[in-house]
Amino acid sequence: MDSCSLEIANWRNHQETLKYQFDAFYGERSTQQDIYAGSVQPILRHLLEGQNASVLAYGPTGAGKTHTMLGSPEQPGVIPRALMDLLQLTREEGAEGRPWALSVTMSYLEIYQEKVLDLLDSASGDLVIREDCRGNILIPGLTQKPITSFADFERHFLPASRNRTVGATRLNQRSSRSHAVLLVKVDQRERLAPFRQREGKLYLIDLAGSEDNRRTGNKGLRLKESGAINTSLFVLGKVVDALNQGLPRVPYRDSKLTRLLQDSLGGSAHSILIANIAPERRFYLDTVSALNFAARSKEVINRPFTNESLQLHVLAPVKLSQKELLGPSEAKRARGPEGEEIGSPEPTEAPASASQKLSPLQKLSSMDPAMLERLLSLDRLLGSQGSQGAPLLSTPRRERMVLMKTVEEKDLEIERLKMKQKELEAKVLAQEAVDPKEKENCSPTVLRPLSHRTVTVARPLKKAVVMPLQLIQEQAASPNTEIHILKNKGRKRKLESLDASEPEGKAEDCWELQISPELLAHGRQKILDLLNEGSARDLRSLQRIGPKKAQLIVGWRELHGPFSQVEDLERVEGITGKQMESFLKANILGLAAGQRCGPS
Ligand SMILES: Nc1ncnc2c1ncn2[C@@H]1O[C@H](COP(=O)(O)OP(=O)(O)OP(=O)(O)O)[C@@H](O)[C@H]1O
Known part of the structure; x- marks a missing residue:
C-alpha cells in the first residue's frame, strides 16, 4: 500500500483483506541498500552509547533471510554493510584526541538442534548460555576475535560461514538448518577521569526458516532439524506473546534461541525484526503467519539502557585509602608487615580527610553495581x-x-x-x-x-484427598495389610512395600498408593500411547496439556522419536520435572476415577 503498510487477501473471507502496519515495508523493487539505510543503519550509533542492538531475519524457508543478512558480493546484505559502517564509526570516535578509546570484537555461533556451536572454533562442543547478576547473557568459552578493519572481519567471518550447517530441501538448495548469530561487541574506555567503561552488543541473526514438512519433503535428519527449528521458532512466538500480554513468566529458557536473545527481546536492546515473505500464492499461508508474527513482535516494548561502569583503577588517582575501601579490620590485613598500604605509593591519609575529598559517586564506584543497587534500595526502604x-x-x-x-x-x-x-x-x-x-x-x-x-x-490439600484414597482406606482397615507402592527415588522408580501403619501424611504424598498397580500400569501405558501416537489435538485431551504444550510434545517427538516412558516428557523443552509429575498424577488419577465411575 505504502512504505509502511501492506494488504493481502484474507483466505478465510475473500471479500476482505488483511492490512498490516509496520515501521517499514520493502517491496520487490527495494534494494539491499534501501533496507540497510532505511532500517538498520540508524540503530548502529546506539552501540557507541553503550546500548545493545539486534537485527533478526525471520520468515519461511527460502524467503530470502540469508540473502537479506549476507547478500552476495554484488549485493552485500545487512551484515557486511553494518560491519563496514560500525568499524568506520569506531575508528572515528576512538581516534587519538577523542575522549573514548574503542575496540571491537566479533563472535559467531550457530544454534543447531538446540546446541550452541562456535563457528569460529569448529572443534568446540555445545556451549552453555549463562546470565550474570545484571541480567546480561553470556556464553563462556565462546571465541571473541578482535577486529579493527573490514579485512579482519572477512578473514574470520568467511571461513566460519562455511562451517554453518546447510542442506538441500525441496524448497531451498542451500537451506540454513540452524540459527546463525553474529555478535559484535564494542568496548569503550574513557581516556580521562572518571574513566568510565561502556559495552554495546550487536546481534545480527539469520534465523532458520519455519518449515511445513509436507512441502519441504523433509525426512530423516532433515525432519529432525526441522523439528528443532520449528520448536525454537514456536518458543520465540511464545516469548513474544508473553511479553505482549505482560505475563509474569516469559519462557526464555524454553529454547536456546530465546535464552540467547533474552537481553534483546523485551530487554535492553534496540531490536529490528525483518520479516521475509515470498509473494507467490503457494507461500500464502507462510506469508500470513510471518506477517502475524511480525505484527505481534512490533508490540514488544524494549527499554534500552547504557551498560556503563567505572574502571576499578580510577580509585588510585583519588587517593582512596585501603581503610576506606575495606573497612578497618580488612585494611589492617591488607597492610604489609611495616604497616605500609599495599599498592598505594601515596602516604596514607586519615580516613576522614580522604572521604571529605571524595564525591559520593567516587566512593561508590568501588562496588559491584548490582550490590550498589541493592544497597541503595535497602537504604531507601530503611529510610x-x-x-x-x-x-x-x-x-x-x-x-x-x-x-x-x-x-x-x-x-x-x-x-x-x-x-x-x-x-x-x-x-x-x-x-x-x-x-x-x-x-x-x-x-x-x-x-x-x-x-x-x-x-x-x-x-485444603489434605482435605482434597478423598476419592482415590477409598481403596487405601479399605485396605488399611484390615490390620497388618501390606500395600505395594511405587515410590519416586530420583528418576528411578522403585517398588517398595509400606506398612499400612505409616503416618497419614506420608501416604498422602505417595499418590500412586491410591490405586492398584494394575490400574497404574494400565494408565501409564494409555498415556504413553497417546503421547506417541496422538495428534496435537488428541494430546489436548490430556489433563494439563494446553495447545502450546501439545505442540512442544509433537515437536519433540518429531525430533527425538517416540517416548520410551512417560517420564521422558521431562526432556521436552518447556516441561519441567515438577510439571511432568503433576501431569502424570492428574492423568492417572483421572483415568482411575473414570474406571471406577464407569459401568463396571
Ligand atoms: N531478493 C532476492 N533477490 C535475489 N535472490 C534472492 C532474493 N531473496 C532470495 N533470493 C534467492 O533465493 C534463494 C533462497 O534464499 P535464502 O537462502 O536467502 O532463503 P532463506 O530464507 O535464508 O531460506 P532458509 O530458511 O531455508 O535458509 C537463494 O538462492 C537466494 O539467493
Whole structure:
C-alpha cells in the first residue's frame, strides 16, 4: 500500500483483506541498500552509547533471510554493510584526541538442534548460555576475535560461514538448518577521569526458516532439524506473546534461541525484526503467519539502557585509602608487615580527610553495581520505615558484605518457600481435576494469589484427598495389610512395600498408593500411547496439556522419536520435572476415577 503498510487477501473471507502496519515495508523493487539505510543503519550509533542492538531475519524457508543478512558480493546484505559502517564509526570516535578509546570484537555461533556451536572454533562442543547478576547473557568459552578493519572481519567471518550447517530441501538448495548469530561487541574506555567503561552488543541473526514438512519433503535428519527449528521458532512466538500480554513468566529458557536473545527481546536492546515473505500464492499461508508474527513482535516494548561502569583503577588517582575501601579490620590485613598500604605509593591519609575529598559517586564506584543497587534500595526502604542509625552505604565494607549475605539468604529462603507453595498448588489443582465435587468443598483461600497467603496452605490439600484414597482406606482397615507402592527415588522408580501403619501424611504424598498397580500400569501405558501416537489435538485431551504444550510434545517427538516412558516428557523443552509429575498424577488419577465411575 505504502512504505509502511501492506494488504493481502484474507483466505478465510475473500471479500476482505488483511492490512498490516509496520515501521517499514520493502517491496520487490527495494534494494539491499534501501533496507540497510532505511532500517538498520540508524540503530548502529546506539552501540557507541553503550546500548545493545539486534537485527533478526525471520520468515519461511527460502524467503530470502540469508540473502537479506549476507547478500552476495554484488549485493552485500545487512551484515557486511553494518560491519563496514560500525568499524568506520569506531575508528572515528576512538581516534587519538577523542575522549573514548574503542575496540571491537566479533563472535559467531550457530544454534543447531538446540546446541550452541562456535563457528569460529569448529572443534568446540555445545556451549552453555549463562546470565550474570545484571541480567546480561553470556556464553563462556565462546571465541571473541578482535577486529579493527573490514579485512579482519572477512578473514574470520568467511571461513566460519562455511562451517554453518546447510542442506538441500525441496524448497531451498542451500537451506540454513540452524540459527546463525553474529555478535559484535564494542568496548569503550574513557581516556580521562572518571574513566568510565561502556559495552554495546550487536546481534545480527539469520534465523532458520519455519518449515511445513509436507512441502519441504523433509525426512530423516532433515525432519529432525526441522523439528528443532520449528520448536525454537514456536518458543520465540511464545516469548513474544508473553511479553505482549505482560505475563509474569516469559519462557526464555524454553529454547536456546530465546535464552540467547533474552537481553534483546523485551530487554535492553534496540531490536529490528525483518520479516521475509515470498509473494507467490503457494507461500500464502507462510506469508500470513510471518506477517502475524511480525505484527505481534512490533508490540514488544524494549527499554534500552547504557551498560556503563567505572574502571576499578580510577580509585588510585583519588587517593582512596585501603581503610576506606575495606573497612578497618580488612585494611589492617591488607597492610604489609611495616604497616605500609599495599599498592598505594601515596602516604596514607586519615580516613576522614580522604572521604571529605571524595564525591559520593567516587566512593561508590568501588562496588559491584548490582550490590550498589541493592544497597541503595535497602537504604531507601530503611529510610521509608524511619529506621534509626547509619545508612547501609556508610557502613564498612565487611559489615555490608555480611548484611548482603543475610539478605541473599533470606531471598533464597523466600524462593524456596515460593517453590514449595507452587508445588502445593499443583497438588491441589490435580486433586480438583480428579474430583470436581471436592473442589466445591474446598476453602476459597486455595485459589487466592500467592501474596495473600501464608506459606502453610497444606490443609485444603489434605482435605482434597478423598476419592482415590477409598481403596487405601479399605485396605488399611484390615490390620497388618501390606500395600505395594511405587515410590519416586530420583528418576528411578522403585517398588517398595509400606506398612499400612505409616503416618497419614506420608501416604498422602505417595499418590500412586491410591490405586492398584494394575490400574497404574494400565494408565501409564494409555498415556504413553497417546503421547506417541496422538495428534496435537488428541494430546489436548490430556489433563494439563494446553495447545502450546501439545505442540512442544509433537515437536519433540518429531525430533527425538517416540517416548520410551512417560517420564521422558521431562526432556521436552518447556516441561519441567515438577510439571511432568503433576501431569502424570492428574492423568492417572483421572483415568482411575473414570474406571471406577464407569459401568463396571
Ligand atoms: N531478493 C532476492 N533477490 C535475489 N535472490 C534472492 C532474493 N531473496 C532470495 N533470493 C534467492 O533465493 C534463494 C533462497 O534464499 P535464502 O537462502 O536467502 O532463503 P532463506 O530464507 O535464508 O531460506 P532458509 O530458511 O531455508 O535458509 C537463494 O538462492 C537466494 O539467493
